[in-house]
Amino acid sequence: MEPLSRRLLAECLGTAFLLATVVGSGIMGAKLAGGNMALALLGNTLPTGAILVVLILIFGPVSGAHFNPAVSIAFALKRDLPWREAGPYVAAQITGAIIGVWMAHLMFELPVWQVSLTARxxxxxWIAEFIATFGLLLTIFGCVARAPSSVPYAVGLYITAAYWFTASTSFANPAVTIARSLSDTFAGIAPAHMPGFILAQLAGMLAAVALQSQLWPMRRPSL
Structure with a gap:
C-alpha cells in the first residue's frame, strides 16, 4: 500500500481535475450552446464521464481513486479503509474540489471567488441525489466484487448516464456539491441548497452499503 501522504495527494489532485472538468466544461458548453440548454448539458456530460475514466485509471493504483467523501465513508463502513484515514481522505477531496473550481475560473478569466445563485x-x-449516489456506490461495489478492472469505465458510463436520467444531473458527491456552490456558472448550486443534497447523498450511500453484502456476498474458497 502507498504511504498515506501519497494517497492524499492523489485524492486531492484527482478531485481537482474532476471539478476543473465539471465546471470548465459547463462554462465552455454554456458559451458555445447559444442558449440551447440540452446542448450545454451534453457538453458538460461527456467530458465529465471521460475524465472520470482517465482519473480512475491513473490514480486508482495509488489511492483507490475515491474522489468522493461518500465513497471513502462507504469503504470505511465496510472496513476496507481505516477510519483514521477516512477523515484525511475527505479533507483532501474537499480541498482538491475547491482548487479545481478555482482553476476553472482562472482558465476562463472569471473571478476566482464566487458564490452560486443557482437554485437546486x-x-x-433530493430523491434524484439519493438515487444517483445509491447507483454510483452499487456500481463501484459490484465492479470491485466481480470485475475490478471495469471500475473506471463503469463509473464514467454511470455518471454520463446519470447526468440525464436524474433531475439533479447527478452530483452524487459531497465534495462536488461543496465546490460547485463556489461557482456561479452553469454547474453551480446555491450554498443554501447544499445540505439537502449532501444529506440525500449520504442516505443513498448508506442504503448501498446496507444492500451490497446481499448482492455480492463474499465467496468462500473452494475446498
Missing amino acids: AGSGQ
Missing part, C-alpha cells in the same frame, strides 16, 4: 432544491432533486 425540492423533493425531486
Whole structure:
C-alpha cells in the first residue's frame, strides 16, 4: 500500500481535475450552446464521464481513486479503509474540489471567488441525489466484487448516464456539491441548497452499503 501522504495527494489532485472538468466544461458548453440548454448539458456530460475514466485509471493504483467523501465513508463502513484515514481522505477531496473550481475560473478569466445563485432544491432533486449516489456506490461495489478492472469505465458510463436520467444531473458527491456552490456558472448550486443534497447523498450511500453484502456476498474458497 502507498504511504498515506501519497494517497492524499492523489485524492486531492484527482478531485481537482474532476471539478476543473465539471465546471470548465459547463462554462465552455454554456458559451458555445447559444442558449440551447440540452446542448450545454451534453457538453458538460461527456467530458465529465471521460475524465472520470482517465482519473480512475491513473490514480486508482495509488489511492483507490475515491474522489468522493461518500465513497471513502462507504469503504470505511465496510472496513476496507481505516477510519483514521477516512477523515484525511475527505479533507483532501474537499480541498482538491475547491482548487479545481478555482482553476476553472482562472482558465476562463472569471473571478476566482464566487458564490452560486443557482437554485437546486425540492423533493425531486433530493430523491434524484439519493438515487444517483445509491447507483454510483452499487456500481463501484459490484465492479470491485466481480470485475475490478471495469471500475473506471463503469463509473464514467454511470455518471454520463446519470447526468440525464436524474433531475439533479447527478452530483452524487459531497465534495462536488461543496465546490460547485463556489461557482456561479452553469454547474453551480446555491450554498443554501447544499445540505439537502449532501444529506440525500449520504442516505443513498448508506442504503448501498446496507444492500451490497446481499448482492455480492463474499465467496468462500473452494475446498
